[in-house]
Amino acid sequence: MTVRKQKRFGLDIDGTVTDPATFLPYLNEQFQKTLTLEDITDYDLTKSLGITSEEFWKWMEQHEQTIYKQAKKADGVDQVLEEWKQEHELIYITARASHLEEITKNWFEQQNLPFHHIELVGKHDKIEAIRTHEIDIFFEDKHDNAVAIAETFAIPVILMDTPYNRLPTPANVVRINHWTEAKAWVDEWLKRSGF
Template identity: 50%
Template sequence: MKEKRFGIDIDGTVTCPASLVPFINEAFSLNITLQDITKYDLAEALNISPDKMRIWFDATEPDIYSSSPLAEGAAAILSKWQQQFHLLFISARRRHLLEITETWFQEKKITYDHLELIGSHNKIEAAKRNKVDIFFEDKHDNAVMLAEELRIPVILFNTPYNQDPIPENVIRVDDWYEADACVQQWIKTNEITPLPAYKKA
């Protein structure tokens, strides 16, 4: 019987964080890598006007989402977890992108118990409503707010744009295999030990 309820972000967490880099390079005649995106705000990170970035993103969003590759290990670990836990995907994507999102999950063969596009980065109410026990996120501010407001552990997938300090119950991981190691420890002991305890040999 499934007991624990996992809240899971999609972009930069289930999808590869570098998914939008080729689109950025093509649109703005750049030659960047993910390492060059050191802030979550793309306009600020790339010194592009916010209006220009917003117009581009609104137009390109469906293509980015429909073609995003999975993050390393996501398929294997989520498939494993599906047998044991409730998987509740809670994303800041806007609701008109639901069909594209559902199709992507079907194509990637990722099953879930709940999928919610809230159209906002504030995931606290959705996480409360869905009685989430642990959350998986890539946005630093979201991770900190969820951990502090809900007093739950949050797994933060390490990226160049989320390197600000984190509280004790936010744990950084480099991939889904490390996330799974954290989860297994949490299930056994009700605690999560910060890295580097889970670093792969």
């Protein structure tokens, strides 16, 4: 059996690599709201907006390309990923649909963010993609995804803390407030893993 010399880091994009407040200016303008990130206490944005799921997805179809093109990076993410790319594989697994592949890859290139592979699964369930890519650690902002990944694979999942994901988690889901904190935790995990 060959042991890999590098770890495979699986990363969600939206709300993890991008600033979790990315959608708010667009939503506030369209729906005449003044929401801040602290107001978003549920991943389902329709609850904060007071609209139906159909209304939300119709709006999303019209605006998603613009939002994804103009998304801001999460604070500190670029320095951390740049360092990790030297020794580990960075595999992004996102719920974005496949028609957004070019926009997504262009955004990574424009932001100078490293990647080895980007997979757009088109749904929130990332289990099969994580299994296929043999991910060793995952970074996520969606609570139920983090829990499912942690429980299915018994790997560490870094949960980027936001008001919409503050439910209880299993022990191998590690809540982190900033990318520098994520790096510190991962550095310790790598040492414990013999890296």
